[in-house]
Amino acid sequence: MEMIKVAVAGPRGRMGREAVALVHQTEHFQLVAVIDRANDGKDLAEVDGFSGIHAPIYTDIERCFQEAKPDVLIDLTTPEAGKRHTEIALHYGVRPVVGTTGFTQEEIEQLTKLAEEREIGAIIAPNFAVGAILMMKFAQMAAKYFTDVEIIELHHDQKLDAPSGTAVKTAQLISAVRPSKKQGHPDEKETLEGARGAEYDGIPIHSVRLPGFVAHQEVIFGGNGQALTIRHDSFHRGSFMSGVKLSVETVMKLQTLVYGLEHIIE
Ligand code: NAP
Numbered sequence: 001m002e003m004i005k006v007a008v009a010g011p012r013g014r015m016g017r018e019a020v021a022l023v024h025q026t027e028h029f030q031l032v033a034v035i036d037r038a039n040d041g042k043d044l045a046e047v048d049g050f051s052g053i054h055a056p057i058y059t060d061i062e063r064c065f066q067e068a069k070p071d072v073l074i075d076l077t078t079p080e081a082g083k084r085h086t087e088i089a090l091h092y093g094v095r096p097v098v099g100t101t102g103f104t105q106e107e108i109e110q111l112t113k114l115a116e117e118r119e120i121g122a123i124i125a126p127n128f129a130v131g132a133i134l135m136m137k138f139a140q141m142a143a144k145y146f147t148d149v150e151i152i153e154l155h156h157d158q159k160l161d162a163p164s165g166t167a168v169k170t171a172q173l174i175s176a177v178r179p180s181k182k183q184g185h186p187d188e189k190e191t192l193e194g195a196r197g198a199e200y201d202g203i204p205i206h207s208v209r210l211p212g213f214v215a216h217q218e219v220i221f222g223g224n225g226q227a228l229t230i231r232h233d234s235f236h237r238g239s240f241m242s243g244v245k246l247s248v249e250t251v252m253k254l255q256t257l258v259y260g261l262e263h264i265i266e
Pocket residue numbers: 009010011012013014015016035036037038076077078079081098099100101102125126127128129159160215240
């Protein structure tokens with residue numbers, strides 16, 4: 001297999017650390033650089049927790065692309081940094097694999113246009129866990145038969161964006177197959193604001209943020225005398241890494257932006 005040169009943005013983060021380890025351990029991946037807000041100019045191996053993993057650290061992403069010339073950028077940062085990194089990567093011909101969540105629909109459309117203009121592959125995946133992709137697919141199947149649905153997503157309390165990208169993606173997949181509808185009683189009133197959660201095309205989404213959690217979601221369908229609950233749990237961030245690996249391999253063969261791992265798993 002051909003060697004793929006990879007840079008990781010956000011290497012000291014919870015996801016970034018896993019991604020650095022994945023790239024380091026994968027025979028046909030080569031970690032050529034990391035992009036970090038701290039430690040500019042150092043070797044990654046000098047940073048706590050990265051002993052034996054050598055790669056130059058850059059704070060300036062453009063300089064990183066000019067000097068290290070990665071094929072792929074894995075971005076696991078924040079929505080603002082992630083969007084900027086993705087745009088710059090596309091300008092430099094570096095293929096982005098973005099796990100960072102919190103991009104708006106408009107931002108995804110802009111980035112898709114840019115990837116198509118440049119004929120460069122890109123993947124934005126709000127959830128790299130294969131089980132979570134199956135949960136979304138099963139939810140879309142169920143929505144054909146159960147039109148009343150609510151989504152509860154549960155994450156650790158350090159997560160910056162709400163609702164989660166996975167919850168929004170699930171609601172989009174459901175709304176693609178069910179007619180728009182207002183759920184609950186037509187005269188329903190919230191006596192405490194937010195009690196019924198956020199709403200996507202009439203689908204309530206509830207976000208729970210608690211220490212101890214990683215990433216979890218329940219999609220609850222209600223019907224006449226019955227309920228169907230589809231649940232997925234990521235107990236450890238390692239659950240995301242097979243999806244990251246597949247995305248790095250796949251993005252090398254794409255000439256457009258793909259949003260969602262469900263479009264690349266068979
Ligand atoms: P985290 O632990 O807070 O890590 C974020 C990292 O990004 C931090 O190390 C931070 O550096 C760094 N960062 C922020 N701005 C930066 C910039 N301008 N340049 C370079 N690095 C920058 O968060 P996490 O839990 O790893 O999550 C990261 C992202 O992945 C989030 O958007 C999260 O929602 C998403 N996520 C995606 C999946 C998936 O399957 N797609 C799964 C889990 C999480 P400092 O330490 O200097 O602040």
